[in-house]
Amino acid sequence: MNILAILLLLPLIGFAAALVLPAAVTKRFVLGFSLLIFAVSLLLIGTTMQSPGGMTWVTDTAWIDTPAIRFHIGVDGASLWLVILSAFLIPIAAYISQRTIVHRQKEFYAYLLLLEFGLIGVFSSLDLLLYYVFWEVVLVPMYFLIGIWGGERRIYAATKFFVYTMAGSMLMLVAILYIYTKAGTFDLPAILLQMEAGKVAFTQAEELALFLAFFLAFAVKVPIFPLHTWLPDAYAEAPTAATFLLAAVMSKMGTYSLLRFNLNLFPKASHDCAPWIVVLAIIGIVYGALVALVQPNMKRLVAYSSISHLGFVVLGLFSGNQFGLDGAVYQMLCHAISTGALFILIGFLQERKQSLEIADFGGLATPAPNFAIVFLVATLASIGLPLLNNFVGEFLILQGAAKANIWWAAFAALGVVLSACYMLWFYQRTFLGEAKAAFTDLRPAEWLTITPLLVLMLWMGIFTQTWLPGISASNKVLLERPTSKIALQVAQ
Amino acid sequence: MNPAAFYPSAVDYLRFLPELILTIGGVLLLVLEALTGDNKDKTSLGYVAIAVVLGAMFAVPVALANPGTSFNGMLVSDGFAAFFRMVTLLVGLFTLLCSTSYLSREKANSGEFYLLVLFSLAGQGIMAASNELIMVFLGLEIASISSYVLAGFLRDDKRGSEAALKYFLLGSFATAFLLYGISWIYGVTGATNLVAIRESLAAGTSGNSMAVAAAALMMIGLAFKVSAAPFQVWAPDVYQGAPAPVSGFLSAGPKAAAFAIFLRIFQTSFESFSSRYEPVLWILALATMLVGNFSALWQSNVKRMLAYSSIAHAGYVLVAVTTNSNVGTAAAMFYLAAYALMNFGAFAAITHLAGRGESHVTIDDLKGLASKQPVMAGLLTVCLLSLTGVPLTAGFFGKFYIFKAAIDNHLYWLSALGLLNSAIAAYYYLRVLSAMYMHDSKTTDHPEPVPGGIQLTMWVSAAGILTLGVFPGLVLDYANRFATFVK
Numbered sequence: 001m002n003i004l005a006i007l008l009l010l011p012l013i014g015f016a017a018a019l020v021l022p023a024a025v026t027k028r029f030v031l032g033f034s035l036l037i038f039a040v041s042l043l044l045i046g047t048t049m050q051s052p053g054g055m056t057w058v059t060d061t062a063w064i065d066t067p068a069i070r071f072h073i074g075v076d077g078a079s080l081w082l083v084i085l086s087a088f089l090i091p092i093a094a095y096i097s098q099r100t101i102v103h104r105q106k107e108f109y110a111y112l113l114l115l116e117f118g119l120i121g122v123f124s125s126l127d128l129l130l131y132y133v134f135w136e137v138v139l140v141p142m143y144f145l146i147g148i149w150g151g152e153r154r155i156y157a158a159t160k161f162f163v164y165t166m167a168g169s170m171l172m173l174v175a176i177l178y179i180y181t182k183a184g185t186f187d188l189p190a191i192l193l194q195m196e197a198g199k200v201a202f203t204q205a206e207e208l209a210l211f212l213a214f215f216l217a218f219a220v221k222v223p224i225f226p227l228h229t230w231l232p233d234a235y236a237e238a239p240t241a242a243t244f245l246l247a248a249v250m251s252k253m254g255t256y257s258l259l260r261f262n263l264n265l266f267p268k269a270s271h272d273c274a275p276w277i278v279v280l281a282i283i284g285i286v287y288g289a290l291v292a293l294v295q296p297n298m299k300r301l302v303a304y305s306s307i308s309h310l311g312f313v314v315l316g317l318f319s320g321n322q323f324g325l326d327g328a329v330y331q332m333l334c335h336a337i338s339t340g341a342l343f344i345l346i347g348f349l350q351e352r353k354q355s356l357e358i359a360d361f362g363g364l365a366t367p368a369p370n371f372a373i374v375f376l377v378a379t380l381a382s383i384g385l386p387l388l389n390n391f392v393g394e395f396l397i398l399q400g401a402a403k404a405n406i407w408w409a410a411f412a413a414l415g416v417v418l419s420a421c422y423m424l425w426f427y428q429r430t431f432l433g434e435a436k437a438a439f440t441d442l443r444p445a446e447w448l449t450i451t452p453l454l455v456l457m458l459w460m461g462i463f464t465q466t467w468l469p470g471i472s473a474s475n476k477v478l479l480e481r482p483t484s485k486i487a488l489q490v491a492q
Numbered sequence: 493m494n495p496a497a498f499y500p501s502a503v504d505y506l507r508f509l510p511e512l513i514l515t516i517g518g519v520l521l522l523v524l525e526a527l528t529g530d531n532k533d534k535t536s537l538g539y540v541a542i543a544v545v546l547g548a549m550f551a552v553p554v555a556l557a558n559p560g561t562s563f564n565g566m567l568v569s570d571g572f573a574a575f576f577r578m579v580t581l582l583v584g585l586f587t588l589l590c591s592t593s594y595l596s597r598e599k600a601n602s603g604e605f606y607l608l609v610l611f612s613l614a615g616q617g618i619m620a621a622s623n624e625l626i627m628v629f630l631g632l633e634i635a636s637i638s639s640y641v642l643a644g645f646l647r648d649d650k651r652g653s654e655a656a657l658k659y660f661l662l663g664s665f666a667t668a669f670l671l672y673g674i675s676w677i678y679g680v681t682g683a684t685n686l687v688a689i690r691e692s693l694a695a696g697t698s699g700n701s702m703a704v705a706a707a708a709l710m711m712i713g714l715a716f717k718v719s720a721a722p723f724q725v726w727a728p729d730v731y732q733g734a735p736a737p738v739s740g741f742l743s744a745g746p747k748a749a750a751f752a753i754f755l756r757i758f759q760t761s762f763e764s765f766s767s768r769y770e771p772v773l774w775i776l777a778l779a780t781m782l783v784g785n786f787s788a789l790w791q792s793n794v795k796r797m798l799a800y801s802s803i804a805h806a807g808y809v810l811v812a813v814t815t816n817s818n819v820g821t822a823a824a825m826f827y828l829a830a831y832a833l834m835n836f837g838a839f840a841a842i843t844h845l846a847g848r849g850e851s852h853v854t855i856d857d858l859k860g861l862a863s864k865q866p867v868m869a870g871l872l873t874v875c876l877l878s879l880t881g882v883p884l885t886a887g888f889f890g891k892f893y894i895f896k897a898a899i900d901n902h903l904y905w906l907s908a909l910g911l912l913n914s915a916i917a918a919y920y921y922l923r924v925l926s927a928m929y930m931h932d933s934k935t936t937d938h939p940e941p942v943p944g945g946i947q948l949t950m951w952v953s954a955a956g957i958l959t960l961g962v963f964p965g966l967v968l969d970y971a972n973r974f975a976t977f978v979k
Contacts, residue, residue: 066972120792137883162922174904
C-alpha cells in the first residue's frame with residue numbers, strides 16, 4: 001500500500017473518529033493521532049530523495065468516469081516538504097490549543113484533522129479537479145475555526161475569508177474546465193506531456209486568460225497586494241492555532257500552486273506577466289513592511305510582515321531562474337517555521353496578559369529571560385540573520401531576482417531593511433525597558449512546543465543540503481521542460 | 493384509424509403504472525378520509541399515502557422496462573421520464589414523511605393533505621412522461637391545482653391564504669400563456685404531438701415566425717413555473733407563506749417536473765430554431781441567477797431566503813438548458829436530483845425548527861443550534877454546504893457538470909458569471925451556518941424531540957448528498973444514458 005495515499009486518508013479517518021469519540025478524549029486523541037500522521041509522513045523522505053525530480057509515491061486510479069477525474073497523487077522534491085510541513089504543524093497547532101480552547105473542544109480538534117486532510121491533498125494532487133476539490137475543502141474547517149473560536153469580529157473575518165477565497169477560485173474552475181475542453185483530461189502530467197508534444201497549444205490570448213484565472217485564485221490565497229484585505233482581519237481574529245496555520249501553511253497553498261500550475265502550464269504567460277507581478281510583489285514587500293511598522297497590535301504586525309515575506313516568495317517564483325525558484329520554495333518552508341514560531345510565542349503572550357496590544361507589554365526580559373531569548377531567536381530568524389533559516393531563502397531569492405533584473409533585487413532588498421526595523425522595534429517595546437509586572441517565564445510544556453521550531457530554524461539556516469537538493473531537482477525539471485525553457489529562460 | 497390500435501393495450505397501462513397507482517391511491521384515500529370520523533387521528537392516512545408513493549416508486553422501473561409510447565403517443569415511457577418520476581416521487585415521499593408530525597403540530601390533521609400530495613405527484617409524473625402538448629397541459633394543471641390548495645392548507649393562517657391566492661392567480665396566468673402557445677402551435681402545425689410538431693417544422697411547410705412566437709409564449713409559461721426571472725415574483729411569497737413541508741415540496745418537485753417538460757419540448761419540438769431562443773435563455777439564466785442570489789442576501793427569514801435561493805438554483809439549471817445539448821440535459825437532470833435532496837433537507841430542518849405556528853423562522857432563531865442539537869445542525873450544514881457548492885457534496889458536482897456543459901458549448905461568459913454568482917451565494921448560506929455555530933442561543937429551553945419522519949428525511953438527504961458528492965457517477969451515468977429524446 002502506498003504511504004502517501006495512507007497519509008492522505010489518515011486525517012479523514014481521524015476526523016470521523018474524533019466526531020464519534022466521547023468529548024473527553026478528543027483532545028488527546030487528536031494530538032496523538034496527528035503525531036502518528038507526522039511520523040508516517042517522515043517515511044516518505046527516503047524514496048522521494050532518491051529521485052526528487054520526478055513524482056514518487058504515485059497513486060493513479062480512476063475516481064469518476066465521466067468526465068474522467070482521476071485520483072492521482074504524488075510528491076516530488078518540492079511538494080514532499082510541504083506535505084511534511086503540514087503534518088508537522090498540525091500537532092503543534094493541537095498542542096498550543098490545549099490551554100486556550102476551552103469550549104467546544106471536540107469540534108475544534110476534529111476540524112484540525114479535516115484541515116490536514118485538505119492540506120495534504122492540495123500539496124499532493126496531480127489531477128486538476130482533484131486538486132480543486134481539496135482546495136475548497138480546506139475552506140470549510142478554517143471557516144469554522146475562525147468563526148467559532150475567534151475574537152470579537154470573528155464572524156465578519158470568517159465570512160470575508162470564505163467568500164473572498166471562493167470568489168477567487170471560481171474563475172479557476174472555469175479555467176480548469178476550459179483546459180479540459182482543449183486537452184480532454186484533468187490530469188496534470190498528461191496535460192504537460194501533451195503540451196510538450198505540441199498536441200495541446202494555447203493561443204496567446206487564451207494562455208493569458210487562463211493564467212490570470214489561476215493567478216487570481218492563488219493571489220487571493222497568498223495574498224498578493226492588492227488582494228490582501230481579508231488577511232489582517234482573518235489573522236487578527238482567528239484563534240492562535242488557526243492564525244498559526246493560516247500563516248504557516250495555508251499561504252503556501254497559494255505560492256505552491258503558482259509554482260505547480262501557473263509556471264508549469266503557462267510558461268509564456270508567466271514570462272509575459274512576470275514584470276507586472278513582480279511589481280505587485282515588491283509593492284507587497286514594502287507596503288506590508290511599512291504597515292507592520294505602525295501596527296499597535298502584535299498579531300496584526302506579524303500578519304502584515306507575512307504579506308511582506310510572501311512578496312519575496314512571489315518575486316522568487318517569477319524571476320524564472322533556478323536561484324529564484326529554489327529560494328522561493330525554501331522561503332516557503334522557512335517562513336512557515338519562523339512566522340509559525342512567532343505566532344506561537346505571541347499566543348503565549350496573549351495567554352498570560354489577555355492582550356495583543358504591544359503597549360500593554362514591556363520589559364518582559366527581566367522577569368522572563370528565557371522567553372526573551374527564544375523570542376529574540378525567532379525575531380532574528382524572521383529578519384533574515386545569517387545562520388538562521390530565512391537568510392538562505394531571501395538570499396537565494398534576491399540572487400535570482402538580481403539575475404533577472406537588478407532593479408527588482410534593489411527594491412526588494414528594501415523589505416529586508418524594513419523588516420529589521422519593525423521586528424527589532426517590536427522586540428524592544430515588548431521585552432526591553434523596565435519591567436512592569438510579574439511575568440511567567442516559559443513553562444516546560446511551552447519549551448516542548450517551541451524547541452522543534454528553534455532547532456529547525458538553525459538546521460535550515462546551516463545545513464541547507466538537507467533540503468535544497470530535492471527542491472532544486474524538482475525546479476530543474478520545470479525549468480528544463482522544452483516549453484518553459486523557451487519562455488522562462490529567455491528573460492535572462 | 494385501426495380500432496385495434498386505438499384501444500389501449502396492457503403494456504400501455506404498464507408504461508403509465510406509477511401515475512395509475514398514485515391516482516388509485518389518491519381516490520382510495522379520499523374514501524378512507526370520508527370513512528374515518530372527523531375527530532379521529534388521521535396520521536394513519538399519511539402512512540397509507542407513504543405506502544402508495546413507495547408503490548409508485550417500485551412501479552417506475554416497471555414502466556422503464558417497457559419503453560415506448562402509450563395511448564397513441566400521448567405518453568412516453570423512457571429513461572428521462574423515469575428519472576423525473578423518481579425525483580418527484582422522492583420529493584413527495586419526503587414531504588409526506590415530514591408532514592405527518594407537522595400537521596398534528598399545527599392541529600390541521602386531515603386526510604386531504606395526503607391525497608392532494610398524491611394527486612400533485614400524479615400530475616408531475618404525467619408532466620415527466622408527456623409526449624404531447626395536451627398531456628403537458630393536463631399534467632401541469634393536475635399538479636398545479638393540487639399545489640394551490642396545499643399552499644393554503646392552513647386555512648386560518650393569513651400568510652398561507654395569501655400565498656395560495658397569489659400562487660393560484662399567477663399560476664393560472666402562466667398556464668394561460670402556455671395554453672395560448674399550444675393553440676398557436678396547433679394552428680401552425682396541426683399537431684400537438686411533440687415529434688409531429690418537430691417534423692412539421694423541419695419540413696418547413698408551416699409559418700416559421702408563428703411557430704417562434706408560439707415557442708416564446710410557451711417559454712414564458714414554463715419560465716413562470718420554474719420561477720425564472722423576470723417571472724419569479726410569486727415564488728418568495730408563496731414559499732414563505734405556505735406550510736414549510738409544502739414549500740419544500742413546491743421548490744423541488746413541481747419545479748423538476750416543469751424543467752422536464754421545458755427540456756423535452758424545446759429539445760424535441762423546437763430544436764430546429766434553437767439558435768433563435770438560445771440568446772433568450774442566456775439572458776433568462778443570468779437574470780435568474782442574479783435576481784435570486786442578490787435578493788437572498790438581504791433576507792432574515794430562512795424560508796424566504798431559501799425561496800430566493802431556489803430561484804438562483806433555477807438559474808443554474810437554466811444554464812444547462814441554454815447549452816441545448818445532451819450533456820447539458822444530463823447535467824440539468826443531475827442537478828435537479830441533487831437539488832431535491834439538498835433543498836428538501838433544508839426545508840425539513842426548518843419544518844421542525846420553526847416550532848408551532850412556524851413562529852421561529854428567522855436566521856436569529858437558529859442561533860446556538862449547534863450546541864443544542866448538534867446532529868440536526870450537522871445535517872443541515874451538509875445541506876447548506878451542498879447548496880453553496882462545496883466539493884465532496886452533490887451540489888458541487890451539480891454545478892460542475894452544468895458549467896462543464898456550458899464551457900463545452902462555448903458559453904464562457906455565462907459560466908464565469910454564473911460561477912461568480914455562486915460565490916455570492918456563499919454569503920447567505922454562511923449567515924445561517926454562522927448563526928448555528930458561532931452565536932450563543934437566545935433561549936435556554938430544551939429543544940423538542942425531532943419527529944422520526946423528519947429525522948429520516950434529513951438523514952437520507954444528507955447521506956445522498958455525501959454519496960453523490962463522492963460518487964456522482966451513480967446518478968450521472970444514468971442521466972447521461974437517458975438524456976436523449978425520441979425524435
